[in-house]
Amino acid sequence: MLSSDGTGDQFDSDNSNVVQLFNMLVKDKPSQQMVYYQSGIGTYTIPQMATPLMAKMSKTVDMMFGHHLDAHVMGGYEFIMQNYEYGDKICIFGFSRGAYTARALAGMVHKVGIIPRCNHQQVPFAYNMYIRDDVKGWEESTAFKKTFSINADIEFVGVWDTVSSVGLIPKRLPFTRANDNIKFFRHALSLDERRVRFKPTIWERPTKQDMDKGGIRHGISRGFPHNFLKRRDSQDGIDTSRSRYDDQYPLLECQHTDVEEVWFAGHHCDVGGSSVKNNTRNSLARIPLRWMIRECFKAEVGILFHRDMFKEIGMDYATLHPRVLERPNIIHHSPCPSPRCPPDSMGQDPTKSTDPAIIYGDFISEELEDVADAISRKHDKLIEAWRWWILEYTPQPTYYQDDNDNHDVIRYKINMGHGRYIPRQNRDVVKVHRSVQIRIKADCLENGKYRPNAKLEVEPKWVP
Structure with a gap:
């Protein structure tokens, strides 16, 4: 369970929905659930920033333009690399540019796979292959994934108001707009945000151009070890010779992502949280928080929550478990x-x-x-x-x-x-x-x- 906080957000007196969700998670059963929290873009700097002035300037620029997105994505990737075991369910949550970080992390896992644990020096190399969007980059990432990596699905991605402005000239990272390696994708969006650098990244359909560059299903079909297809063909006595991109289009096994994007009243921080003090009883942000948690239960992801904390956010656990009850009419x-x-x-x-x-x-x-x-x-x-x-x-x-x-x-x-x-x-x-x-x-x-x-x-x- 990975959580990436919003732009400028960290644990403080006005926590975001990412922190609110993280607060509800069971954290003392690592054999059943491991959790990871990452503060938002603009809250910390890379170690090379030597002086306080440079660090402060870096944080400000990072908050406005998201220059250190790569460090955030690689941080989440290293957590997965160190802890993933075959069969685990990977769930990723995020808000604002942390939501984009979550989607980029899911895209990186899809494109280059998960390298074996303790290979920390390979992570920057894997990230650089992930962000390359030319033909050579796609070919190299496919070969890298087959040689070094474990294939894994992303069970659930839940994000609040994804914004993608990264750098002075915004760039689009692979598999952030659509990614069939994600089983469930849930997105809460703001109806009222106006800032030009906070335009939302809405889920999109794959195009022919996507498929020509490597497809939305890159390298391996969902749910199987990386050598499954080749082993199965050899056992059946079938010719295993394939064209260059055959492994990138396992269309027979393709499963489309279950996508739900819903718009909510309020501005950016009214949807993802951090607009009011923690002791504020009611706020707009509580509505998309409850919606996201309900979607986790509807998807039967298996995330472990503390039952006694549901009423603090305005929910009744009995309406979610053992089954999600239909909601009464609106008042x-x-x-x-x-x-x-x-x-x-x-x-x-x-x-x-x-x-x-x-x-x-x-x-x-x-x-x-x-x-x-x-x-x-x-x-x-x-x-x-x-x-x-x-x-x-x-x-x-x-x-x-x-x-x-x-x-x-x-x-x-x-x-x-x-x-x-x-x-x-x-x-x-x-x-x-x-x-x-x-x-x-x-x-x-x-x-x-x-x-x-x-x-x-x-x-x-x-x-x-």
């Missing part, structure tokens, strides 16, 4: 109801109570927690931190996949704080969490009626 009995107490036996509205025990009472149900969280304050960094406006008036490239599955369609524009663009709305189903409906219908928000900054051109599918 709409009041525009801004209190989450603490349903209407009493006399039919009185508890929102009019002045009793603190009622207003700030204990957990009752997830549905009532959704109501309180959905109407919580948003946190717009373009208002809270004006330095981000410098980039808003600088032409920036935006990459997306169009309705014809063409990758890297590029838009250069001066963003000026505009909302996100959601591609392929006319063809794909846009899934929006049902809590957004609560916020849209609420009449007591401090800035008036809520409208998402991202433009929804079609009627979305509302998901629980």
